[in-house]
Amino acid sequence: MQDLLFIDQPGLLAKSDRDSAPRERRYYVWTVGCQMNVSDSERLEAALQGVGYSPAQRPDDASFIVLNSCSVRASAEERILGKLGELVRVKREQPDTRVVLWGCMVGPNHRSIFERQLPMVDHFVSPSAVDEVVALAPNPIYTLDEPALPVANWTHPPVSVHVPIQYGCNMSCSYCVIPLRRGRERSRPLEELVEECSRIVARGAREITLLGQIVDSWGHDLPGRPQLADLLEAVHTVPGLQRLRFLTSHPAWMTERLITTVAKLPRCMPDINLPVQAGSDALLKLMRRGYTAQRYRALVERMRATIPNVSLTTDIIVGHPGEREEDFAQTMALCEEIRFDKVHIAAFSARPGTLAAEQEQDLALAVPEAEKEARRRALERLQEQIATELNQRFLGQTVEVLVEGESKGRWRGRSPNNKLVFFAHPDDLTGQTVSVEIKQTGPWALQGSLVSTGASLA
Numbered sequence: 001m002q003d004l005l006f007i008d009q010p011g012l013l014a015k016s017d018r019d020s021a022p023r024e025r026r027y028y029v030w031t032v033g034c035q036m037n038v039s040d041s042e043r044l045e046a047a048l049q050g051v052g053y054s055p056a057q058r059p060d061d062a063s064f065i066v067l068n069s070c071s072v073r074a075s076a077e078e079r080i081l082g083k084l085g086e087l088v089r090v091k092r093e094q095p096d097t098r099v100v101l102w103g104c105m106v107g108p109n110h111r112s113i114f115e116r117q118l119p120m121v122d123h124f125v126s127p128s129a130v131d132e133v134v135a136l137a138p139n140p141i142y143t144l145d146e147p148a149l150p151v152a153n154w155t156h157p158p159v160s161v162h163v164p165i166q167y168g169c170n171m172s173c174s175y176c177v178i179p180l181r182r183g184r185e186r187s188r189p190l191e192e193l194v195e196e197c198s199r200i201v202a203r204g205a206r207e208i209t210l211l212g213q214i215v216d217s218w219g220h221d222l223p224g225r226p227q228l229a230d231l232l233e234a235v236h237t238v239p240g241l242q243r244l245r246f247l248t249s250h251p252a253w254m255t256e257r258l259i260t261t262v263a264k265l266p267r268c269m270p271d272i273n274l275p276v277q278a279g280s281d282a283l284l285k286l287m288r289r290g291y292t293a294q295r296y297r298a299l300v301e302r303m304r305a306t307i308p309n310v311s312l313t314t315d316i317i318v319g320h321p322g323e324r325e326e327d328f329a330q331t332m333a334l335c336e337e338i339r340f341d342k343v344h345i346a347a348f349s350a351r352p353g354t355l356a357a358e359q360e361q362d363l364a365l366a367v368p369e370a371e372k373e374a375r376r377r378a379l380e381r382l383q384e385q386i387a388t389e390l391n392q393r394f395l396g397q398t399v400e401v402l403v404e405g406e407s408k409g410r411w412r413g414r415s416p417n418n419k420l421v422f423f424a425h426p427d428d429l430t431g432q433t434v435s436v437e438i439k440q441t442g443p444w445a446l447q448g449s450l451v452s453t454g455a456s457l458a
């Protein structure tokens with residue numbers, strides 16, 4: 001899972017052509033957490049617009065407020081609790097406002113440990129239950145002509161859409177709260193997913209990212225045990241689809257067939273997120289990750305040998321209980337050796353109910369906060385230097401960019417390797433694949449100038 005990516009934003013689909021809607025038909029959705037939450041919120045917003053709502057930019061301007069929450073780190077819960085604190089005033093001034101707390105803080109059982117402590121919340125809803133949230137909207141003017149899940153309901157979807165293909169996780173990584181909050185793995189059937197992707201692309205999306213906590217394990221619980229490679233092959237045939245990606249892989253589940261399938265499908269992008277979490281076998285065992293650093297290295301070697309120009313991103317936790325200096329040194333060494341395009345780095349944060357939270361009670365195992373922070377900064381500095389060097393290879397090259405939208409007066413898009421690219425142009429090129437010559441590179445993004453529109457696809 002991409003459990004270390006944090007997105008903290010209101011109004012994912014904040015542009016609407018119904019800007020004159022009154023407050024009673026405006027929603028405010030605020031999202032914290034991983035791509036799965038972002039995908040759930042996108043679906044919720046699409047469904048709310050389908051029943052007649054428009055987005056509001058501030059909670060005060062909405063009658064229906066949904067906070068999509070995350071429990072992966074204590075800081076994520078603190079942000080949600082802070083936001084709920086702000087809503088006390090909104091509810092006092094406008095008592096008809098309806099507030100829903102949604103997502104991982106609520107968990108799978110529709111009951112929340114916070115229920116009695118959060119009087120400003122009217123309803124608690126489990127992760128991914130989009131239909132349940134939509135049914136709570138107080139003033140719909142339409143009913144949905146199709147369920148919000150599993151079929152996405154956008155009239156005008158974004159250029160790039162995340163499609164959940166599986167929910168939950170059967171692993172038991174020491175530090176992770178996801179299996180407790182999202183339950184056992186449930187894969188969605190292949191036909192349903194192909195139909196949904198076809199619908200989204202027919203309505204204007206150009207890129208699909210298939211999402212799962214362990215996306216490579218998709219299908220093992222379905223009749224006939226199809227594999228992610230089968231799903232990629234099927235979705236790849238969707239007419240109009242330009243780019244296909246998937247998130248998040250797991251080293252214990254990634255197969256040779258998956259690697260060769262990515263290599264052979266031209267619209268499947270050379271971009272793999274494979275969380276390693278640590279470079280030391282002793283720590284990987286404590287984390288219960290189910291692979292060794294050597295297995296990880298072998299996978300990277302296979303991917304680099306098989307998928308031309310593949311970019312690799314990873315997730316790493318520093319300061320997990322039991323991480324000795326020599327374990328951290330091995331993580332640094334692994335990063336220097338592999339040279340990832342991007343690393344999502346997090347200092348360990350104990351989550352109640354997990355094995356690692358118990359381990360942290362043992363003073364012999366716990367890593368002091370100052371040391372966690374020092375390790376996080378050291379790894380960040382190393383990665384910034386590596387990413388700076390890696391991105392320099394694009395200088396002077398022309399890359400194909402799928403334009404996602406505008407950002408501070410420039411167009412913003414992604415290269416096949418998922419590099420963020422900015423360029424200036426007078427026309428709106430959103431949704432087009434264009435050729436951009438890279439003039440400037442940095443660790444996090446590339447800047448360039450347009451060479452031509454209508455680039456031939458990779």
Ligand code: SF4
Pocket residue numbers: 001002003169170171172173176177178179213214250
């Ligand atoms: S338990 Fe492990 S594999 Fe499953 S979601 Fe958490 S970190 Fe990912």
